[in-house]
Amino acid sequence: MRVKVISILEDNYMYLVIEEQTKQALAVDPAVPHRLLEIVKREELTLVAVLTTHHHWDHAHGNEALLKEIPGLKVYGGDERIDGLTDKVTDAQELKFNSINVRCLFTPCHTAGHMCYFVWEDECADAPAVFTGDTLFIAGCGKFLEGSAEQMYRNLTQALGSLPQETKVFCGHEYTVKNLKFALLVEPDNKKVQEMLTWARARDDEDKPTVPSTLREEFQYNPFLRLTEEGVQKFTGKTDPVEVLRVLRQEKDKFKKPKERLPPQVLLALKWGLLRP
Numbered sequence: 680m681r682v683k684v685i686s687i688l689e690d691n692y693m694y695l696v697i698e699e700q701t702k703q704a705l706a707v708d709p710a711v712p713h714r715l716l717e718i719v720k721r722e723e724l725t726l727v728a729v730l731t732t733h734h735h736w737d738h739a740h741g742n743e744a745l746l747k748e749i750p751g752l753k754v755y756g757g758d759e760r761i762d763g764l765t766d767k768v769t770d771a772q773e774l775k776f777n778s779i780n781v782r783c784l785f786t787p788c789h790t791a792g793h794m795c796y797f798v799w800e801d802e803c804a805d806a807p808a809v810f811t812g813d814t815l816f817i818a819g820c821g822k823f824l825e826g827s828a829e830q831m832y833r834n835l836t837q838a839l840g841s842l843p844q845e846t847k848v849f850c851g852h853e854y855t856v857k858n859l860k861f862a863l864l865v866e867p868d869n870k871k872v873q874e875m876l877t878w879a880r881a882r883d884d885e886d887k888p889t890v891p892s893t894l895r896e897e898f899q900y901n902p903f904l905r906l907t908e909e910g911v912q913k914f915t916g917k918t919d920p921v922e923v924l925r926v927l928r929q930e931k932d933k934f935k936k937p938k939e940r941l942p943p944q945v946l947l948a949l950k951w952g953l954l955r956p
């Protein structure tokens with residue numbers, strides 16, 4: 680099983696999961712469909728399904744166009760608001776595409792219907808992968824737009840945190856440097872955060888993605904997965920892990936609003952409702 684990482688839009692990722700023997704492929708959040716179809720054609724792949732993490736346009740926008748190009752394509756997701764949805768999935772549901780297996784992990788909070796996908800191949804030594812959309816980022820976690828800290832706590836500790844430690848984490852956005860700057864504010868003495876920030880800045884300079892990480896690595900530097908660590912508790916002034924998470928997310932929201940970095944015409948479009956954040 681090979682995962683192809685494709686950078687799109689300002690800082691989004693879409694992915695292709697490829698079964699190498701048969702060249703069958705699944706797409707994850709293919710928001711720029713013509714780019715995806717070019718790659719499918721060039722690599723002589725057969726696209727059999729789309730896995731959508733959530734309904735936001737920068738993840739689901741390409742589904743309708745792909746359905747038009749590929750009749751019979753299956754579009755999976757956990758939310759009726761997803762463009763082109765053909766098959767609604769529920770928590771723990773498993774899908775099989777030849778030797779590729781997908782377990783759907785319901786992770787409501789960023790949106791009420793957010794789904795992550797745990798993917799592995801039969802009889803294959805490769806580590807499994809998890810596609811986390813806007814729930815878990817490298818060194819960070821998504822905004823609680825339609826849910827609570829209690830829900831995100833369950834997502835991070837149970838749905839995602841209990842997966843095998845070697846699982847590769849493929850997230851929805853390249854926010855790594857920004858996330859690590861916040862992680863360093865939370866835990867200034869954490870060597871792993873310092874090392875990772877140096878590495879992520881170098882990747883950024885070379886225009887290379889920082890995905891994937893592994894869950895094991897995330898537990899070492901991602902403050903949202905380190906809620907019982909003394910330094911993280913001290914930063915938030917809380918000890919109950921759900922409260923630590925709630926305060927951490929509030930502090931991250933204040934830390935640096937990405938909107939301030941957007942060009943004025945995009946800010947206007949957001950204000951007029953022409954774009955959804």
Ligand SMILES: [Zn+2]
Pocket residue numbers: 733735789813
């Ligand atoms: Zn989103």
